[in-house]
Amino acid sequence: MRRFYCHCGQEIFFDNTYCNSCNSILGFDPEQQKLISIEPYKGQFRSVKNPEKRYKRCVHHQHQMQCNWLLSTDDHFTQCLSCRLTRVIPNQVYPYNVKRWAVLESAKRRMLYGLLRLGLPIDNWPADDIQRLQFHFLEDQISNPIDGHEQVLSGHAAGVITLNASEADNSYREATREAMNEPYRTLLGHFRHEIGHFYWDKLxxxxxxxxxxxxxxxxxxxxxxxxxxxxxxxxxxxxxxxxxxxxxxxxxxxxxxxxxxxxxxxxxxxxxxxxxxxxxxxxxxxxxxxxxxxxxxxxxxxxxxxxxxxxxxxxxxxxxxxxxxxxxxxxxxxxxx
Ligand SMILES: [Zn+2]
Ligand SMILES: [Zn+2]
Incomplete structure (x- = not known):
C-alpha cells in the first residue's frame, strides 16, 4: 500500500474518512489509486489540492459502512466501483449482519486496491464477455438457525464470488482456522483467493x-x-x-x-x-x-x-x-x- 497525506500534511490511511488533524473529508479515488482530501462544492465535492477534479461520494459513505471511495461526477452510478460489485448481502434486520457487511466491504476494498495497482481489469470487460464479477455475502444456519441456507461454502462460480458472512466474525474465523489446522486465515486472504479463481477463467x-x-x-x-x-x-x-x-x-x-x-x-x-x-x-x-x-x-x-x-x-x-x-x-x- 502506498502512503497518503492530507492536504494539511497529516499522514492518512486507506480506511480513513476524516483527517484527524484538520477534519477534512477524505476519499479514495480508484482512478489515481490515491486517498485525498476533498471539500463540498456546488452540491458535489472537489479535490482540495486539485480543485478542478470533481467527485461524488459513494452512497455507502455513511452509517456503519463508512465507504470512502469516490466516483467521478459524470458517473451514472451511486455506488462506488467496489460497493456495486456486491449483489447479495446477509439480512440487515440483524445488527450483527450490518457489522459483518461493513467488515466484508472493508476487506474487499483493500483486495480491489491490489488489483488496481496491478492494472488488472475489474469491470471493464469487452461487451461480449458476459461473465461479470460479483459478490454474494450469505449467512447460513450455523449463525442463524432460521436462515434459508443450511451451509454456505465460500467459492467462485462463473464470476460470482460467494463468501460465508460468518467469516467476518473474528471468533468464527479463528475457531475455523484452528479446526482446519491452518496457520493463516484472514478475510483479505479469502478475497484474494476467490478472485484468483475469477482471473483463472479470464486469463x-x-x-x-x-x-x-x-x-x-x-x-x-x-x-x-x-x-x-x-x-x-x-x-x-x-x-x-x-x-x-x-x-x-x-x-x-x-x-x-x-x-x-x-x-x-x-x-x-x-x-x-x-x-x-x-x-x-x-x-x-x-x-x-x-x-x-x-x-x-x-x-x-x-x-x-x-x-x-x-x-x-x-x-x-x-x-x-x-x-x-x-x-x-x-x-x-x-x-x-
Ligand atoms: Zn488534514
Ligand atoms: Zn462504496
Missing amino acids: IKDQSIYNDFKALFGDDTVDYPKALAAYYEAGPPEDFQQEYISAYASAHALEDWAETWAHYLLMHETLETAVAFEVIRQPETDREFHVWLSEWMQLVLVLNALNRSIGNADAYPFVVSTKVQKKLQFIHDLMHR
Missing part, C-alpha cells in the same frame, strides 16, 4: 498460456469434488511445502492456482508498503522476479522476528520452496504481459 482458461499453467500447477480437469473430498479425508502430503504454498493448495490444481495467486497479491501489496515506508529499497525494475523475491525473503525474516519480539505468532507462516517460486514467477510474468 488462463482457453488461452495460449493454458499448457504452461498445466505444466506447473497440474491437471485442472481432475474431478474437483472427489479431489476435495480426498483432501479433507487424508489431509495434505507430508512434504506439501516442497510443492505448495499452503496445505490447501495440494487439494486440486485450481486451488493451487488460487492459493498461489492470493500469495502473489499478498507479496505485491506488502512489498509496496515496505517500499513506501522505506523499509526496503525500490527495485530498479520490478519486472525482475528474482530481485523482487530476494527483497521479499529479507523482509519476511524481519517481519517474523518483529512479531516474535512483540509476542505474536509469525505474521508470515509460509515456506517459499523452489517449486513455489516458479509458480509465483509464472503469475509475476503474467502480470507484466
Whole structure:
C-alpha cells in the first residue's frame, strides 16, 4: 500500500474518512489509486489540492459502512466501483449482519486496491464477455438457525464470488482456522483467493498460456469434488511445502492456482508498503522476479522476528520452496504481459 497525506500534511490511511488533524473529508479515488482530501462544492465535492477534479461520494459513505471511495461526477452510478460489485448481502434486520457487511466491504476494498495497482481489469470487460464479477455475502444456519441456507461454502462460480458472512466474525474465523489446522486465515486472504479463481477463467482458461499453467500447477480437469473430498479425508502430503504454498493448495490444481495467486497479491501489496515506508529499497525494475523475491525473503525474516519480539505468532507462516517460486514467477510474468 502506498502512503497518503492530507492536504494539511497529516499522514492518512486507506480506511480513513476524516483527517484527524484538520477534519477534512477524505476519499479514495480508484482512478489515481490515491486517498485525498476533498471539500463540498456546488452540491458535489472537489479535490482540495486539485480543485478542478470533481467527485461524488459513494452512497455507502455513511452509517456503519463508512465507504470512502469516490466516483467521478459524470458517473451514472451511486455506488462506488467496489460497493456495486456486491449483489447479495446477509439480512440487515440483524445488527450483527450490518457489522459483518461493513467488515466484508472493508476487506474487499483493500483486495480491489491490489488489483488496481496491478492494472488488472475489474469491470471493464469487452461487451461480449458476459461473465461479470460479483459478490454474494450469505449467512447460513450455523449463525442463524432460521436462515434459508443450511451451509454456505465460500467459492467462485462463473464470476460470482460467494463468501460465508460468518467469516467476518473474528471468533468464527479463528475457531475455523484452528479446526482446519491452518496457520493463516484472514478475510483479505479469502478475497484474494476467490478472485484468483475469477482471473483463472479470464486469463488462463482457453488461452495460449493454458499448457504452461498445466505444466506447473497440474491437471485442472481432475474431478474437483472427489479431489476435495480426498483432501479433507487424508489431509495434505507430508512434504506439501516442497510443492505448495499452503496445505490447501495440494487439494486440486485450481486451488493451487488460487492459493498461489492470493500469495502473489499478498507479496505485491506488502512489498509496496515496505517500499513506501522505506523499509526496503525500490527495485530498479520490478519486472525482475528474482530481485523482487530476494527483497521479499529479507523482509519476511524481519517481519517474523518483529512479531516474535512483540509476542505474536509469525505474521508470515509460509515456506517459499523452489517449486513455489516458479509458480509465483509464472503469475509475476503474467502480470507484466
Ligand atoms: Zn488534514
Ligand atoms: Zn462504496
